[in-house]
Amino acid sequence: MAHSADHAPVPCRFGTSAALTGAIRVPGDKSISHRALMLSALCVGRSRITGLLEGEDVLATAAAMRAMGADVVRDDDGVWTVHGVGVGGLMQPPQALEMGNSGTSTRLLMGLVASHPITAMFTGDASLSRRPMARVTDPLGEMGAQFNASPGGTLPLMVRGISPAVPISYRLPVASAQVKSAILLAALNTPGTTTVIEPVATRDHSEKMLKGFGADLTVETDADGVRHISVTGPCDLKPQNIEVPGDPSSAAFFIVAALIVPGSDLVIENVGMNVTRTGLITVLEQMGGRIERLNERTVGGEPVADLRVRASALHGITVDPAIVPSMVDEFPVFFVAAACASGTTVTSGLDELRVKESDRLATMARGLEAIGVSVKECEDGLVITGSGGVTLRGGGPVATLLDHRIAMSFAIAGLVSQDGVEVDDTAPIATSFPDFLALLESSTGAT
């Protein structure tokens, strides 16, 4: 499969835009799309998925599920049909599982392989091959799986699964939905009760979807507010029809664009509003952002709304680190909003940003400097002094380091820049938001 990493860099210059108006839709939620394919592949029978994100990351998951025996097909109307193999039925993939740029595919699939009697080699692009995997191989190793990783515990990495695996009780040392989900997925084919103890709540799509597919899953919150999530296996999953809501992490780029481009009044339809994902909206509202939730409803078991976003005079704040897990992927574009606000914005508790597709604290700090923004990089956050609504200087080129969210964030910065913003490579945007540039052009007349 071709990945953006195989392509020559695609530089692009983003210039000032007209106000963002009208109504747009962003593609399906990436987290839910990965899980929809994986869980459908673990059912005996046919599941249907509509609204699936067709970005490279999710397509890597689809290819992996096919390689392990599931029948995964897209029809001409964009509806995906999966005939699964059943829990316990995953087959030995004939070749390495090529994960491209996708941390979610890699870590969740390692969980699935861990409790099946199969061996799989995981490979990825240069960005993914630098990311830490011990956070999943440690607990999955306690369950009995064996690993042969590259130096530093990274990809390429061989997983030798085991059946029956051993149930564990595991307290997450890092706030990570990927680690939580890897263990819960391994638990599906593990006899007995596996418990994940989650001191800091992270996105809960796995829990919601596992219940929806009929897994024996319970969630208890103890007196200290700590969540104990238990799965008793082996589970029998029932095929489902799944409608994937729009991705709030993709909507984030257009929310910030509409707030900072003067005169904007934009509706973004069908955006997932799960509270474990809406931290960005809360923080932007604290800064004076005008974001209205219209037509609130439920889609595919998740809360959804249409968002009306109007250009707003933002002011800097100190962001409460407790909100970080609910906006972990939104910080790159949030920093662009901070760069346009009046006064100073202070962030902390962002150590996890250093181990994403790039070191997002360093990459954003260097990029913001390159376009004339005053920024200080601290160990676990950035301190940004905003322009107070005056256009940014612009310039570049900004180095995106195979990180889709960096590329999209600086595209948004370009919309309010004097000289435009030069982004060195827009190809990685295809990992999570293939239509981003077309949507930006249609809603702004930019690029």
Ligand SMILES: O=C(O)C1=C[C@@H](OP(=O)(O)O)[C@@H](O)[C@H](O)C1
């Ligand atoms: O579980 C998921 O779908 C995700 C969890 C988060 O990663 P971590 O678990 O590493 O925080 C997030 O950054 C990623 O984009 C998607």
Ligand SMILES: C=C(OP(=O)(O)O)C(=O)O
């Ligand atoms: C961190 C991200 O994804 P992943 O971990 O799946 O590569 C992201 O999309 O911002």
